[in-house]
Amino acid sequence: MEMxxxxxxxxEQIFNNWTALQLAVDHSMAGTDSKKIALEFINYMTQxxxxxxxxDTDCIHEALDDIMDQEFDTICEDGSTKEIxxxxYRFIQLVKNGNANLLEEEYRHRDASENKMMNYEDLNDKKVGSSSEITMEEDSGWTEVKSKRKKLNNLKYN
Known part of the structure; x- marks a missing residue:
């Protein structure tokens, strides 16, 4: 039971970091109970x-695709279901082989690497923000047409 x-x-960790699922829940793609359905999705995939x-990998991939499509009306074309x-499958093999220590080690490694990735993304956002402070004149595609009224107002009629 511990395994x-x-x-x-x-x-839970994988699903909580899965962008496609996060977006589907955030945008209520499964209706008002999207969060509840996501939790059920976690429980179902665990079982x-x-x-x-x-x-095997193909069965898991197919199940992920089917549930995202049927429950969240979302088709993942980014390859994330295959990656997940x-x-x-890697972790389920560790469970079935009874490698509790290796499972825990790889779990901690995944958790640490995902935190680093999130920190890296935060840094990239800051870099983009700081570089956007440099103002560059862009051609807007608009041509300014000056009014002729000023010229008409300056004319004196006799």
């Missing part, structure tokens, strides 16, 4: 990976 809980933590008899399937 099951460890695997559920892995699934599916742990207890499906012949689970590979990661989940």
């Amino acid at each position: 099951d809980n460890a695997f559920k933590k892995v699934v 599916y990976c742990l207890y499906e008899s012949a689970v 399937a590979k990661i989940l």
Whole structure:
């Protein structure tokens, strides 16, 4: 049971960092219960990976695609479901082989690397923000037409 809980933590971490799922939930793609459905998705995938008899990367990938499409009306064309399937399969193999220490080590490594990636993205955002302070004149595509009224106002009529 301890390994099951460890695997559920892995699934939660992966799903909490999955941009496509975050966007689907944020935009209520599954309706008003999107957060609840996302939590059920985590539980379902945990159970599916742990207890499906012949689970492999392709089965996990197909399940992820199906649920994103059916529940969230979202099709992931970015390859994220395939990537997540590979990661989940790697961790489920560790669970099935009883490698609790390696599972914990890889989980901590993933957690640390994701935090570094988030910090790197924050730095990139700051760099972009600071470089945008430099003002550059851009051609807006508009041509200024000056009014002739000033000239007419300056004319004196006799």
